[in-house]
Amino acid sequence: MVTENRVFKKVPGARHAGGPIGLTFPGGSGSVAHVQLALRLEFFRTARLEVPFDLIRRAEDLGFHSVWTAEAYGADAMTPLAAIATATQRIKLGTAVVQLAGRPPAMLGMQAMTVDALAGGGRMIVGVGLSGPQIVEGWYGQPWGKPNARLRDYVTILRKVMAREGPVTHDGPEISLPYTGPGALGQGKPLQSILHPTSDIPIWLASVGPRNTALCAELCEGWLPMGLPPEGIDDRDVAAALDEGFARRTDGRTRGEFEVFTGLTVNITDDVQGWLDAVRPFRATYVGGMGSASHNYHVESMARRGFADEAARIQELFLAGRREEAIAAMPDEALLQGALVGSPADIRKQWEAGGVVSPGATGVIVAADRPEELELVAELVGARDA
Numbered sequence: 001m002v003t004e005n006r007v008f009k010k011v012p013g014a015r016h017a018g019g020p021i022g023l024t025f026p027g028g029s030g031s032v033a034h035v036q037l038a039l040r041l042e043f044f045r046t047a048r049l050e051v052p053f054d055l056i057r058r059a060e061d062l063g064f065h066s067v068w069t070a071e072a073y074g075a076d077a078m079t080p081l082a083a084i085a086t087a088t089q090r091i092k093l094g095t096a097v098v099q100l101a102g103r104p105p106a107m108l109g110m111q112a113m114t115v116d117a118l119a120g121g122g123r124m125i126v127g128v129g130l131s132g133p134q135i136v137e138g139w140y141g142q143p144w145g146k147p148n149a150r151l152r153d154y155v156t157i158l159r160k161v162m163a164r165e166g167p168v169t170h171d172g173p174e175i176s177l178p179y180t181g182p183g184a185l186g187q188g189k190p191l192q193s194i195l196h197p198t199s200d201i202p203i204w205l206a207s208v209g210p211r212n213t214a215l216c217a218e219l220c221e222g223w224l225p226m227g228l229p230p231e232g233i234d235d236r237d238v239a240a241a242l243d244e245g246f247a248r249r250t251d252g253r254t255r256g257e258f259e260v261f262t263g264l265t266v267n268i269t270d271d272v273q274g275w276l277d278a279v280r281p282f283r284a285t286y287v288g289g290m291g292s293a294s295h296n297y298h299v300e301s302m303a304r305r306g307f308a309d310e311a312a313r314i315q316e317l318f319l320a321g322r323r324e325e326a327i328a329a330m331p332d333e334a335l336l337q338g339a340l341v342g343s344p345a346d347i348r349k350q351w352e353a354g355g356v357v358s359p360g361a362t363g364v365i366v367a368a369d370r371p372e373e374l375e376l377v378a379e380l381v382g383a384r385d386a
Contacts, residue, residue: 213225280327
């Protein structure tokens, strides 16, 4: 659990037209961090796709830094961003995440450059993640292979595609261009994107374990941590992985230029228990059922957040076919971690108590359904007059 209390203060000039909003707080090791607000859209879990344009535009009007989509095995993450790009002016457009197995790196680069061009340039952020073997092999028909090596190959090729500095070639252990593996005719030709990039597009990575976290710090501009511990980037294992990655960087980017965005749920309600009971089945199903006994990143994520025993028990019950017991085993404390839930007055008290934003986070991606929830969190970070 988070026990640390921190003092938050307004950022001078945070309401300037079109600018990002945020807060400053004493970070780890005496540093001062600036945290930006973003909006999370959960199309990946809906049976019908309805883009909440009014909510997105309200976030943009409030100065939110970005809006983020994701994908599982339903709506994809990229297509909605094209529609959002044409309906907004400034807000950045991110994926948290696109699944690596869902498209070759060249196609992701093409899609990212296309969306960024539609948006006017300088707005696209490509967040990439592995997913798990059940989806990679069961939905996309791709081999799980060696995921860390595959990530390195994928990010390297993606960056070459979007940089457009010449025909793309890459000889990697998992992915190569041109392709020369089984079934190849040997006629592959190195190619360069016809479309010119409108701007440099940053690449972010989602990860849980230390090897992929180190890879992110080495190759990417931002990190989307799954299950950041309460100590944030000051956690010993997290800090070691980030240090290892930055020690291998060759582009000169420093820790101070590296983004770390975590999640935050905001829900205004007079029935907190009702909210807990409504979200418990979904959260428990992800921990218990979205993965195998040997590969389940949601179990790892929950464990890293301080609930290792509970996560293991939920998975055990789900795998035994005892779904209702597994759902009941999801503790309220885990659901309320990274959440502001209750009346506006209660949410203000929760915020003032501190520990809402993990140390070292530079942004929070907010899950909220109503404009008043965005307005409240914007007020709390000092973007609006109280």
